[in-house]
Amino acid sequence: MHPLLSLSVFWLLPLALMLEEDSPLGCDPRKSVPYHRDNAHLFQEEGVFNYSTMLLREDLNVLVLGAREALYALDLNDISKKLASVKWEVTEQQKAECKNKGKDPETECKNYIRILHKMEDNRMYVCGTNAFDPECNYMSYADGKLTLESKGEDGKGKCPFDPFQRYASIMVDNNLYSATSMNFLGSEPILMRSSPVSIRTEFKSSWLNEPSFVSMAQMPEGDKSEEGDDDKVYLFFSETAVECDCYNKLVVSRVARVCKGDLGGQRTLQKKWTSFLKARLDCPVLESQLPYIIQDTYRLCDPQQHWKTCLFYAVFTPQSDTSDLSAVCVYQVSDISRVFAEGKYKTPVPVETSFVKWVMYSGDVPVPRPGACINNEAREAGITQTLDLPDRTLQFIKDRPLMDQAIQPVGEKPVLVRRGATFTRIIVNQVQAADGEKYNVMFIGTEEGSMLKAVNYDGEMFIIEEIQLFQPPEPIKILKFSNVTDQLYAGSENGAAQIPLASCARSLSCMDCVLARDPYCGWDKVVGKCIALSNSQRELIQSVKEGDASLCPDAEHVKPxxxxxxxxxxxxxxxxxxxxxxxxxxxxxxxxxxxxxxxxxxxxxxxxxxxxxxxxxxxxxxxxxxxxxxxxxxxxxxxxxxxxxxxxxxQILFPQPRTGGPSVAGLQAVVGLLVVSLLVLLAWNFYKGHLPLPWSCGKKSEQSQESHEEGGVHSSVPSQEPPKPAQVEDKPLMSGRDNGSSNNHSRGEAAFSAAGGENDAPELNLTSLQYIDDESEI
The missing domain is CATH 2.60.40.10 (Immunoglobulins)
Known part of the structure; x- marks a missing residue:
């Protein structure tokens, strides 16, 4: 068996029994809502792309949106209303230098906004790729205007060079924590804190090995801590597994963490993290032979509960094309913290085949514990900051930043597995339903531009609806929501969309409203509508756990x-x-x-x-x-x-003709119009002489005879008196056979006159028998 396959199967065999009958595989949304402009408020500007960075400024009632070479201030209640904008474009010289380095001038050599955070002085810190030369700046919004200051800062290590490379960042106490690449080639990945003392990771594969960064989050673990612990910053990413004993590269999902008060070591690990530890994240999906890869996370904390009850929701996708499943796994912060605080380490061991094998470390662990934050126990030993840590502890963590134990999700299985829709982003909102309980509602963005709305009811995953936000379908790159407006905001390559968290109006009956099992909505018997719980003071009909539609009053019968x-x-x-x-x-x-x-x-x-x-x-x-x-x-x-x-x-009853009504009157009007048109046409032809007047036929005959007596054999020449209207051409009827040539015409007239003279027959005026060969004369 292939070594990679054998390792994957070995990891997943213990999980097979966990996902038998209660697996949420194949969960379908109750309703599928197709794309329509009325579904959402949309914002896009022609020529601008990559709307992938958002900052909610609820204090200013503004959504700050970062795109390619542009930043916007949009109305938080209706993002289709642009309040202000500012351009941040690269110069022609920067574009030329980028092109000379082998990059595409029309796509890569632009300024993609990647970092957007609020500062303590209400300004905003913004960074862009800047044609593969990252730069940061400060921006303010006042008097309806967005203003970029002219204080450009070096963005290396803060913002990625490559606009299409994954990255992560967070602002904690005015200090920027960023995970990106340090160089142009993208070969030096780092996790860095920019200030007050610049601290970063080591450039070692055991620390970060070809990572793809996903997200970062802060945890207030020092708040009211009995151990005097420090706050933590967590980083989620995926990387090539160094511990994998196989020929092919295997990508695994990771979570790492550092301490907020870390200042680096005195001699060892100078200006490097002394608290960097990482562990593998498992999200077991039964069909998969390879580990699933993390794509996004969301931290959910109940402000009334201890931080240990906080949860991380994460979306995973397969790393091979053999599967089309996506999954959501949930992790407790306390489980992650326990692995770092008490778990075993992995250590590299050289073997005869000249490569390094990672195994569980079973030797003595130095004191203070490697990777731990400064706590009360360390302070009692005279260690008040990381600069005081002994070299033995620092050397240990420098060589062994990887934990041996993998972190399992809550329930040791996904809360949602969906076939066909590739998940990209997730956010979670906690809402209190009519039964008084709180439920965590997941909003999941997909590669197809749709968004799933799903809830887990006591282990049963229920997808309320799937809404198509963008047309044509394109991946959702970012999701945010505001508790102030109860609105959700999504960004994609070509625009941004805003939809409400509650879409109760889609349910038109009480049964439909209750069976939707949406914790935001309930049926109001007084007004006869499905409305949001937050908008009503009355008791609404709702049954989210059971979907008990028998609570509804009898519905009105549908009229045939x-x-x-x-x-x-x-x-x-x-x-x-x-x-x-x-x-x-x-x-x-x-x-x-x-x-x-x-x-x-x-x-x-x-x-x-x-x-x-x-x-x-x-x-x-x-x-x-x-x-x-x-x-x-x-x-x-x-x-x-x-x-x-x-x-x-x-009996077959044949339809009877109608004799009255608007149709008969209309027919009479059409007939009258045709009669009038015919009379006008006849009058015009009489005027032109194309048709002889009935009362002048006898006079014309007499005039023809007199003309013949005076003109002899030239009787075919028309009389000049009385004058007649100008004619296009005179042709006898018989001329139609010989195409009316002029010579035949003359000979025909002479012969006809001679014959008339011999037989003494009455003369015929040929001009009265004109041949009309042009329809335009009619």
Whole structure:
């Protein structure tokens, strides 16, 4: 067996029994909400991309949004309203230098805003990639304007060079903690605190080995600590496992932590972290043979509880293309802290095959404990800061920053596993439902631009809805939410979106509202609507754990809709399913409908093909949805279908013509208009002489005879008196056969005149028989 595969299977065998019948695999959202502009407030500006950095300034009622070469101040209640903006573009010289280093001038050689934090003086600290030359600055918002100060600072170690490289940062007590790359090539990853004393990690693979940084969070572990402990800063990332005894690279998920008061060592680890420790994070998914990779985390703390009860929600995706599952695992801070404070270390051991093997360290551990913060026990020993730590402790942590024990999630299994939707970001909001309990609602962004809203009810994962935020679909790069506005904000490559945490109006009936099991929403019997709990002082109907729709009052009966169809015609009866968890069925005349070639049930309705007189009747669409308590049926649609033209006794009644009404009057008006147009056309032709006037036919004949007597053989020449209108061309009717050439025309006229003279027949005026060969003359 391949060494990599054998190691993966060895890690996952103990987890197989944990994920049998109670696995949340394949959990579908109850409702799928397609994209619509009314779903959310949207913001985007033409020519600007990568809306991936956000800072909530609830004190200013502003959302500060960082994009490529631009920063915006948006109305926190409606981000489609831009309050202010400022450009931060690279110069042509910077772009040229970036291009000379082999980077794309149109994509990489731009300034991508990556760091955006609030300072204690209400200013904002902002950093950008700046054409692969990171730079930081200070920004303020006042009098409706965003202003960038001209105090550019070196951003190396604070902001990534590469705009497409993962990074993490956090501002703690005006000190910036950042995890990124220190150099242009991205080959020197570091975790650094910029001030007051610059502290960073060692450039050793045992510390950081090709990492991909995810997020950072602060934990107030020094608050009211009996041990006199220090606050911690946690870093979540993934990296190539140094402890893996295999030929191929194996990527694993990690959590690391440092102490806020760390100042580095005196001789060993000068200006380096003396408290850097890391451990593996497990999120076991049964189908996977390789560890899942962490993509994002969110720290959730109840302000009324101790910090040890805080939770880290994390989303994971597979590291191979053989699986299309994504997962959410939850970790307790107390479990993570215990591994670092009490767990065993891993140590490197050289072996004969000339590579290093990592095994559990079983020797003596120095005192003070390597990687520990300065606490009361250390202070009693005369060690008041990390500069006082002995070299033995510092050398130990320099060589062995990795813990042996992996950190398992709560319940030792994911709280959510979903197939098909690749998770990218997560945030969690705690809300109190009508039953008085608090529930953690997860909002999960995906690669497809949709957002899942899900809750875990006593081990049962329930996805309330999936909303499509962006069209065309594009990955959600950042998620934030505000407790002040109860709004959620998402950023993507081409824009930002804002939606409410509660979307109760999508439920139109009490049963639909209760079966949604949304802790934000309940049914108000007084107004007859599904509304947010925070907007009502009355008691609302809600059952989030059970989905007990029997609490609802009796619903009003659906009135039948009349539908007509001609014999032999087709008709579709619409019946949209109220939820993805419901099953619809059809009844005909209060009996279950039997599908046939002419009656075909569809996913969203019923199709009647080649209708006959026997297909008339009452058709009812019934939806059945099961919750934890029972199955609940409701009528979605009701139709009374009549075969048009069918009367009593089976006689066919043919349609009768209408003799009155707007259609008859309109027809009369059209006929009148055609008559008037014809009269005008005739008058115009009489005026042009194209048609002879009835009363002048006899006069023209007499004038022709007189002209013939005077003109002899030239009788074909038209008389000059009385004058007639100008003509395009005169042609005899017979000229149509020989194409009317001028020579044939003359010979024909002469011959005709001579013949007339010999037979003494009455002369014929050819001009009165003009040939009209051009439609434009009509």
């Amino acid at each position: 809709t009349n539908q007509s169809i001609w014999p032999g015609g087709n008709l579709k009866l619409s019946c949209p399913s109220p939820s993805n968890l419901a099953k619809t069925s059809w009844e005909r005349d209060n009996r279950p409908l039997t599908p046939s070639a002419r009656l075909q049930p569809l996913q969203d309705g019923l199709l009647i093909l080649n209708a006959s007189d026997s297909d008339g009747g009452r058709y009812r669409c019934v939806s059945v949805e099961r919750s934890k308590t029972a199955e609940y049926a409701t009528t979605v649609a009701d139709y009374q279908v009549r075969i048009a033209g069918s009367g009593r006794g089976g």
